[in-house]
Amino acid sequence: LARIKNSHFTASLVIPSLNTFSVGRFELDYARTFDFRADKVLESLTNSLKRLKLTYIDVCFVQVHDADFTPRENIILYETLQALEMARQSGKIHYIGLTGYELRKLASIIECSTVRIDVVMTYCHGSLNDNSLGKFALLFQSRGIGVLNAAPFSMGLLTERGPPPWHPAADFIKEASLAATHYCMSKNISISKLALAYSLEVPGSSPCVVGMDSIQQVRDNIALCTTSPLTEVEQRVRDRITRRYFDRLENAGWGGMDVAAYWQRLRKLGLTALATHRLDNSFPYSLL
Secondary structure, three states, X not given: OEEEEXXXXXEEEOOOOOOEEEEOEOOOOHHXXXXXXXXXXXXXXXXXXXXXXXXXXXXXXXXXXXXXOOOOOHHHHHHHHHHHHHHHHOOOEEEEEEEEOOHHHHHHHHHHOOOOOOEEEEEOOOEOOEOOHHHHHHHHHHOOOEEEEEOOOOOOOOOOOOOOOOOOOOHHHHHHHHHHHHHHHHOOOOHXXXXXXHHHOOOOOOOEEOOOOOHHHHHHHHHHHHOOOOOHHXXXXXXXXXXXXXXXXXXXXXXXHHHHHHHHHHHHHOOHHHHOOOOOOOOOHHHO
C-alpha cells in the first residue's frame, strides 16, 4: 500500500501488483453458489494459482457476507480460516482477510477466530449516507488489523447516474440520496467528488477501494487524493446535504435483505436442502 499525505487529508492507493483472491463463492448453480468447506477452499486456491501462474497470493479474503447464505456459520471458523492458515504456513498466501457488508459479523468472527486476521474490507459503511465503519475501524486497528474502506459511492447511490435497478437499499435511502444528488447538481457540484473526499477521511481506515470505469475517473480520483481538495463552497454543500438528508437516515443499511430473498427463492424451488454445507472431516493436505 502506498500512502499519500498532504495538509488536507491522508489517502492511500492500492498498488496494482498486489495479488488478491477471495474464497467462499464458487458455483454457478443457484442452490450451490456458496461453499466454505476446507477442501473446496484449498482446491480453489490451488487451481487459481495454476491458472494465474503464480506461486503465492498476497491477500486471500473470505467473503463473510456470503456466509449469511449458509445456516452453519461455524464452518468459517473451523474449516475456512483453518484451511487458509495452512495455506499461509505453506507459503501459498501471505495474509488472510475478511470482506463483507455486515460489520458486526466481521467483528464477531475476528473475536472468535484462533487464526490471525490481517486485513478487513467492508463496503458502503464509510460513506456520506452511512459512516458506521468509524467505531468498528478503530476496534479492528486496535488488534493490528488493516481496514479497507470500499464503495465510497454506496454502489451508485452517491452518483449522478444513480444506483442500478438491483440495488438492495430501501426506498427511503434511495430517495434521500437522490434528493442530495439533485441539490448538488443545482449547485453545479459533483456529489461523487464530495462522497469520495468524505470516504478518504474516515477515521481508522487507510486505503479506499474505488470502482472506476474510465480513464477520466482515474485521473479525477488521483487528483482528489493528491492536489485537489474540496473548495470552501464544496465543503459547505457537503455539510448541508449531510445534515439535511443523510443524518436522518441514522446509518440505515440493507443488511440481510439479499439473504432473505435468497432463502425465499430456494424454498419456492424446493432446494433448501441443496444449499446446506456439510461439515467434511476429510482435510485435503495434499492440495498444499
